[in-house]
Structure formats: structure tokens, C-alpha cells
Amino acid sequence: xxxxxxxxxxxxxxxxxxxxxxxxxxxxxxxxxxxxxxxxxxxxxxxxxxxxxxxxxxxxxxxxxxxxxxxxxxxxxxxxxxxxxxxxxxxxxxxxxxxxxxxxxxxxxxxxxxxxxxxxxxxxxxxxxxxxxxxxxxxxxxxxxxxxxxxxxxxxxxxxxxxxxxxxxxxxxxxxxxxxxxxxxxxxxxxxxxxxxxxxxxxxxxxxxxxxxxxxxxxxxxxxxxxxxxxxxxxxxxxxxxxxxxxxxxxxxxxxxxxxxxxxxxxxxxxxxxxxxxxxxxxxxxxxxxxxxxxxxxxxxxxxxxxxxxxxxxxxxxxxxxxxxxxxxxxxxxxxxxxxxxxxxxxxxx
Amino acid sequence: xxxxxxxxxxxxxxxxxxxxxxxxxxxxxxxxxxxxxxxxxxxxxxxxxxxxxxxxxxxxxxxxxxxxxxxxxxxxxxxxxxxxxxxxxxxxxxxxxxxxxxxxxxxxxxxxxxxxxxxxxxxxxxxxxxxxxxxxxxxxxxxxxxxxxxxxxxxxxxxxxxxxxxxxxxxxxxxxxxxxxxxxxxxxxxxxxxxxxxxxxxxxxxxxxxxxxxxxxxxxxxxxxxxxxxxxxxxxxxxxxxxxxxxxxxxxxxxxxxxxxxxxxxxxxxxxxxxxxxxxxxxxxxxxxxxxxxxxxxxxxxxxxxxxxxxxxxxxxxxxxxxxxxxxxxxxxxxxxxxxxxxxxxxxxx
Numbered sequence: 001x002x003x004x005x006x007x008x009x010x011x012x013x014x015x016x017x018x019x020x021x022x023x024x025x026x027x028x029x030x031x032x033x034x035x036x037x038x039x040x041x042x043x044x045x046x047x048x049x050x051x052x053x054x055x056x057x058x059x060x061x062x063x064x065x066x067x068x069x070x071x072x073x074x075x076x077x078x079x080x081x082x083x084x085x086x087x088x089x090x091x092x093x094x095x096x097x098x099x100x101x102x103x104x105x106x107x108x109x110x111x112x113x114x115x116x117x118x119x120x121x122x123x124x125x126x127x128x129x130x131x132x133x134x135x136x137x138x139x140x141x142x143x144x145x146x147x148x149x150x151x152x153x154x155x156x157x158x159x160x161x162x163x164x165x166x167x168x169x170x171x172x173x174x175x176x177x178x179x180x181x182x183x184x185x186x187x188x189x190x191x192x193x194x195x196x197x198x199x200x201x202x203x204x205x206x207x208x209x210x211x212x213x214x215x216x217x218x219x220x221x222x223x224x225x226x227x228x229x230x231x232x233x234x235x236x237x238x239x240x241x242x243x244x245x246x247x248x249x250x251x252x253x254x255x256x257x258x259x260x261x262x263x264x265x266x267x268x269x270x271x272x273x274x275x276x277x278x279x280x281x282x283x284x285x286x287x288x289x290x291x292x293x294x295x296x297x298x299x300x301x302x303x304x305x306x307x308x309x310x311x312x313x314x315x316x317x318x319x320x321x322x323x324x325x326x327x328x329x330x331x332x333x334x335x336x337x338x339x340x341x342x343x344x345x346x347x348x349x350x
Numbered sequence: 351x352x353x354x355x356x357x358x359x360x361x362x363x364x365x366x367x368x369x370x371x372x373x374x375x376x377x378x379x380x381x382x383x384x385x386x387x388x389x390x391x392x393x394x395x396x397x398x399x400x401x402x403x404x405x406x407x408x409x410x411x412x413x414x415x416x417x418x419x420x421x422x423x424x425x426x427x428x429x430x431x432x433x434x435x436x437x438x439x440x441x442x443x444x445x446x447x448x449x450x451x452x453x454x455x456x457x458x459x460x461x462x463x464x465x466x467x468x469x470x471x472x473x474x475x476x477x478x479x480x481x482x483x484x485x486x487x488x489x490x491x492x493x494x495x496x497x498x499x500x501x502x503x504x505x506x507x508x509x510x511x512x513x514x515x516x517x518x519x520x521x522x523x524x525x526x527x528x529x530x531x532x533x534x535x536x537x538x539x540x541x542x543x544x545x546x547x548x549x550x551x552x553x554x555x556x557x558x559x560x561x562x563x564x565x566x567x568x569x570x571x572x573x574x575x576x577x578x579x580x581x582x583x584x585x586x587x588x589x590x591x592x593x594x595x596x597x598x599x600x601x602x603x604x605x606x607x608x609x610x611x612x613x614x615x616x617x618x619x620x621x622x623x624x625x626x627x628x629x630x631x632x633x634x635x636x637x638x639x640x641x642x643x644x645x646x647x648x649x650x651x652x653x654x655x656x657x658x659x660x661x662x663x664x665x666x667x668x669x670x671x672x673x674x675x676x677x678x679x680x681x682x683x684x685x686x687x688x689x690x691x692x693x694x695x696x697x698x699x700x
Contacts, residue, residue, distance in 0.1 A: 315643050
């Protein structure tokens with residue numbers, strides 16, 4: 001579609017009203033309006049044709065009525081949802097953008113968007129990968145994983161990494177970065193299919209379905225012991241028969257060998273979940289462990305968030321817990337892009 | 351008392367049994383034994399005459415039955431309490447220590463102690479200050495304050511610092527270090543007398559009695575607004591009449607000026623308390639704030655610690671929360687000693 005002075009039909013997905021509890025399909029309403037595919041005379045705006053739109057966990061927070069505690073504005077009821085997308089510039093009043101450019105960044109859930117301040121859009125440099133990658137591995141979730149792991153976690157080879165919501169767009173990539181660095185990686189997810197993906201597609205050493213674990217603390221302890229035994233006996237990650245025998249030995253004998261020869265817990269926790277999971281992880285962190293706090297998705301739909309009762313362990317174990325938002329790190333995008341694209345081309349990450 | 355082969359009477363304070371809830375006086379029992387004031391032939395031990403013993407908050411944790419979550423061993427029921435003290439060496443088998451040396455470090459609550467591994471004792475270099483200072487401002491609490499503030503908080507001039515349990519041995523010194531750096535400092539404590547000490551003796555800008563604040567969140571907000579107004583109108587910390595007028599204006603008009611011209615919250619929280627206080631502080635932290643977690647004394651006597659429900663703010667505000675233990679930093683003791691002693695001699699800290 002070329003830029004034009006004519007108004008075209010513009011389909012939108014509009015937020016009906018603020019949401020509390022789990023969002024329902026009826027909270028989002030299809031709607032129609034029209035838009036002129038030309039920027040206003042003299043403005044520095046751009047008009048985008050939106051090609052891919054991404055639905056990301058942080059958007060849940062923007063559906064709440066603002067209470068002053070959020071880091072970004074709430075959505076406006078009656079207006080289209082706003083999120084990351086990949087778009088094509090159809091008209092531009094801005095010197096940095098030309099018609100036909102592909103961009104990724106914050107746009108609206110509609111066919112066409114008029115962006116008044118396009119400075120925060122990222123121009124897409126490489127189109128030899130599918131454009132949809134820029135809503136994922138090469139877009140906001142990708143940078144989040146990269147920053148969270150390399151800048152916040154201070155990772156070292158051989159460290160023990162745990163990732164919650166590990167099959168999400170961010171978690172799956174954190175796990176792959178951690179494997180590239182030679183860490184031992186365990187993830188949690190919410191279904192057998194996701195757990196299989198983590199182990200078979202993304203190369204996690206282990207993964208478990210948190211919904212099948214009545215005691216998360218015990219689940220983490222089991223995986224720590226397993227990791228430690230594998231390391232002691234020099235087992236690969238996927239020797240399943242042996243693994244089961246060892247687990248059996250372990251559970252039946254409660255061998256004290258663990259406490260003498262093996263590391264004591266999780267070095268790095270990549271936190272996407274919060275609440276009970278964080279509490280269980282704190283019990284299993286190692287001294288001088290680091291927690292990169294990327295999100296707390298288990299809490300977003302609760303009116304009253306769960307309490308975390310064992311924060312004293314932050315002192316006892318000298319833990320560093322660091323919240324971060326990817327927006328603060330977009331200046332590192334070019335470095336991230338070269339690094340990640342190279343590894344995609346070499347089939348080292350997927 | 352010279353070293354001698356004779357056994358001398360040795361009074362002790364013994365832990366009766368593990369403690370749950372608030373410790374009572376009867377949990378600690380006076381007792382007597384005897385000790386030979388001579389180290390065993392060929393050992394590297396020292397015998398100390400204990401001059402000053404310090405009762406520090408972290409000791410409460412050592413009175414619990416070990417559950418694997420603590421960073422140090424529990425005390426042994428039937429044995430004397432163990433803590434920091436200032437002592438004189440009365441016999442030494444260790445090349446680093448001579449009879450007559452003064453030392454500070456971990457000793458037992460008794461007249462004389464045989465220390466098998468004296469390597470962790472600190473030899474006292476300066477005796478031109480009262481020796482008791484080495485249980486406080488020049489000892490473990492002093493190093494804790496120094497490390498916690500300068501190494502963990504990454505402080506900058508003009509930042510807004512809040513300290514809980516601020517009249518404690520650590521808190522009062524953190525406040526003074528923060529004032530030396532040109533920060534605005536508010537502390538909380540548990541009585542009017544302590545609050546007065548903070549403001550009049552230790553130079554805090556403001557202080558409040560948390561027991562008189564049914565809503566800690568509101569108390570912190572009030573102090574933030576006060577700080578901001580003082581800064582805006584160029585008021586000194588102690589103009590009490592004006593302060594009251596401003597507070598009145600502030601409360602009666604709920605002026606929106608705050609949100610446009612003033613900083614948004616606490617830059618640095620020095621955490622000694624935990625629980626509800628931490629929750630209230632998180633609501634009032636500024637983006638990119640830092641929390642040095644030194645202790646969580648409000649939780650030590652609880653069977654079930656309080657939950658902290660608003661940890662999502664760690665993400666939203668990109669907060670760094672860092673637990674630390676002074677034991678990891680004793681190599682910085684000489685640097686701390688020169689710095690702090692100098693400021694004591696110049697009457698800049700008390």
C-alpha cells in the first residue's frame with residue numbers, strides 16, 4: 001500500500017475496559033476506523049503498515065487501572081492495544097525513515113498506525129531472516145534475554161542456572177545463551193509439551209512441569225542433586241536410563257556424598273514468575289547467587305500478590321537480586337543483534 | 351593476669367537451650383568453670399582475657415535450632431554464647447600474637463577464652479581511642495556500616511537515604527557516612543529517645559518512631575515530600591517552625607508540584623528490619639534504587655516470617671537488592687580503620 005491522501009479502512013483490536021483477574025477474550029473488541037496513509041504536513045511522524053504484532057506478558061500490567069506502581073502507562077480503554085510489532089513504513093516525515101523501510105518497535109494493534117514520535121522505532125537492518133524474528137529472538141524478548149543474562153546475571157562457565165517460565169520467548173533464549181556459556185541449565189514450564197521443547201529443542205539439561213510439582217522446593221532440590229550426581233559421575237545430560245538409576249539410588253539412600261562433594265545450589269536464577277517459585281528458589285540458591293528479575297507473571301492476575309517469606313536468605317546467602325527493564329538497554333541493541341544473528345546463522349541458537 | 355599453669359575460675363554466660371520467639375533472660379544462665387591460662391604445648395592457640403563483649407542482633411539467629419538456612423552455625427546449648435569482643439592476649443602459641451596484645455573479634459561470653467584458631471582475630475593497632483570502640487564503631491558494626499554503605503549502596507552526593515533500625519550500632523554510622531557524602535538521610539527507630547538521638551546527636555535530617563506510625567507507607571511518603579519541599583525552598587534540616595507550616599500546606603493542598611519538580615523516592619535503603627518495613631519502602635523507592643540488605647531484625651523472633659507482597663516493584667523500578675555479610679569484607683578492614691579513625695579524631699563522626 002502506497003502513501004495516499006485517501007482514508008483507508010483500519011481494523012483495530014480495542015481494550016474494552018481495565019481488566020482485573022485473568023483477561024478474557026471479551027476484554028478485547030474488534031473495531032474499525034479509517035486512517036489517511038499520509039503524515040500531517042510538516043510533522044515528523046510516520047505511518048506504518050503493521051505486519052506482525054506480538055502479545056507479550058508485560059502487556060498484562062498495562063491492562064490494569066494505573067495505581068502509580070507500574071513502570072509504564074496503562075492502556076486507554078476504547079483505544080487499540082499497544083505492543084511490539086514489525087511494520088513497514090508507508091509514509092514518513094522523519095529524516096531517519098523512508099517509505100519502504102521495515103521497522104520493529106512499539107505500535108498498535110491495528111492495520112495501520114500513525115506514530116507521532118518514531119525515534120524509538122528500530123530500523124531493521126537484516127532482512128535475510130524471517131521478519132517475524134523481530135518480534136521475538138531479534139526483537140524485544142531477544143534483547144531482554146541477552147541483557148538479563150549477560151549484563152545482569154554475571155554468568156560464569158559451569159554455573160548452575162535456573163529459569164522459570166522457561167519456554168517463553170525470553171526464557172528459551174536465556175537457556176540457550178547459558179548453554180553457549182557452558183552452564184548447567186534447568187527450566188520450569190507449565191505443560192509436558194513445553195518441558196519436552198526445553199529439553200529436546202532448546203538444549204536445556206533438565207526441565208520440569210511446575211504444575212505437577214506440589215512442592216517446588218523439593219523439585220528444585222531433586223534437580224540440584226541430579227545435576228550434582230551427573231557432574232560427579234561424568235554423565236551427559238541425556239542418559240535417561242542411568243539418570244533414573246541414579247535418582248533411585250539418591251532417593252533411596254539419601255547419600256551424604258552430596259553435601260561433601262557437590263556445589264550447594266543455584267548460582268543464577270532468571271526470574272519470570274515470582275511468588276511461590278521465588279520462595280522455593282531462595283531456599284535453593286547458593287551463596288553469592290544472582291537473581292535477574294525480569295518479570296513476575298504468576299502475580300499479574302492476582303488482586304493481592306503472594307508474599308515471599310524467606311527474604312532473610314538474601315542476607316544469609318549474600319544474594320544480589322536485580323530488577324531490570326529492557327528499555328534501559330536499547331543502546332546495546334546493535335551489539336546484541338550482531339551476536340545473536342551470528343549464532344542463528346551458525347544454528348547455535350533457535 | 352599473667353599466663354600461668356594454674357587453673358583460674360572462669361565465669362560464663364551459657365545458652366540454656368535453643369530459643370524460639372523472643373529470647374528471655376532465663377534462656378541465658380550464669381555458670382562457672384575453670385581454665386588454665388596457658389596454651390597447650392605446641393598449639394597455635396591463644397588465651398584471651400575478655401574485656402568487652404558485644405551483644406549484636408545477628409546473634410539472635412544463632413540461638414535458633416539450625417534448619418540449614420542460616421549462614422553461621424547455631425550456638426551449642428550448654429556452652430557459652432559466642433560474639434564479638436575486645437580482649438587481651440594472656441598467652442599465645444601463635445607467631446602473630448604476643449602476650450599483652452589487644453585484639454577484637456569472635457570470643458565467648460566468659461572471663462577467659464581459649465581460641466584454637468586465632469587467625470580471624472584482629473590485632474588492635476590504635477589504643478588512643480577507648481578500647482570499647484572495637485566492639486562498635488571501629489569493630490564489626492563499624493565495618494558493616496562502611497561496607498554496606500560504600501561498597502553495596504553505590505551512593506552519590508545528594509541522594510535520598512533511608513535507614514531502618516537507624517539508632518543501632520550499624521544504622522547510626524551508616525547515617526553519618528551518608529551525611530559525610532552529602533546525602534539527605536532519614537532514619538526510623540523504636541522510641542522518641544532514639545529518634546531524638548538520630549536528629550540531635552547523629553545529624554540525621556529527619557527521623558521517625560515506627561511504633562507511632564500505623565501506616566509506614568504514609569510515613570515514608572510524608573518524609574519524602576518533606577525532603578522535597580525543603581530542597582525546593584532551600585530550607586535547612588532543622589527549621590522546625592517552617593517545616594510544620596510546609597507540612598500543613600502540603601497535607602491540606604496535596605500540591606501536585608511534588609510530582610513535577612521533585613525526585614520520586616528513596617535512592618538508597620539500608621535494610622536492617624525486613625517484613626512490613628521493606629514492603630513500605632519498596633512502594634517509595636526511586637527507579638534504579640539500591641537496597642543493601644544487612645539484616646531483617648523484625649523477622650528473627652517470628653515462627654513464620656511476614657511475606658513481602660510487592661516484589662514486582664523490583665522490576666518496575668529496576669531495583670538492586672543486595673545481601674551482604676561483613677565476614678566477606680574483612681580484608682578491607684585496614685582501609686576502613688584509617689578512614690573512620692580519622693573522622694573520629696576530627697569529630698566528624700561520633
